[in-house]
Amino acid sequence: MPKVVYSNWGLLHLIAALASLVLGTAVLVLSKGNKRHKQLGYSYVGSMTVMLATSFAIYRQFHSFGIFHVAALLSSITLCAGMVPVLRKKPTLSWQRLHYSFMYLSVLELYVALVAEVLVRRPGMGFWDVVSLSTATVLLPGTALFTRFYKRWQEPSYRPQPKLAPL
Template sequence: MVPLLLGTAVLALPKRGQRHRQLGYAYVGGLAVMLTTSFAIYRQYNGFGIFHVAAILSAATLLAGMLPVWRKRLVYNWLQLHYSFMYLSVLELYVALVDEVLVRP
């Protein structure tokens, strides 16, 4: 739930600046922890399942959103890529939230 709140705050608040960076890195760290711990869940599918695939895709989206920031000089349109992938990353969290609400009894 923390990455969802942090991601929403990062998207809603003004971009650039110290606060954006702090909240953004807190979001990245929180989501990284959440994605890492998601691989410890095996009971629902008795092994690797669709939610693990979603976690891998989410990690790829997060990495795609952060790489342009870390490699600004090497990426021509780094800001557009960063915005696009980070918005998608937060959107994926909302989709996962809706999925959890609808799937879990």
């Protein structure tokens, strides 16, 4: 049975990744715009930041900068693109849609990375096998759901209703 964690950086990366998965999923499924959403959202951003930062301390797979580091850079861009509209509240009429879109994509990328990480540890799985299976199992259904949600977000009357729920 192969080891899952090879270093302290790897352990921190794994903990942050698991926290990101739980927090990101919670943010997507729970009501939007309330205090809990903001707390969970900022916690998600924090755990993602730790996960992405620690990914650059892990070089076991390729022994140098590799495809997972490229994915981490792209994920960092997506995460920032999801937070900039929230922090600026611009563009005024569409900042929420931009935020929803990029944060949804951020969580979706996280699930693709999870599947890829699991598959890359299986003997006999080549790079294109991992890419194909990750895409087929996560990205395709996730994109279909995103398209459904995005249509609803485009409706002029759509505004998330803040719900005061106990923490």
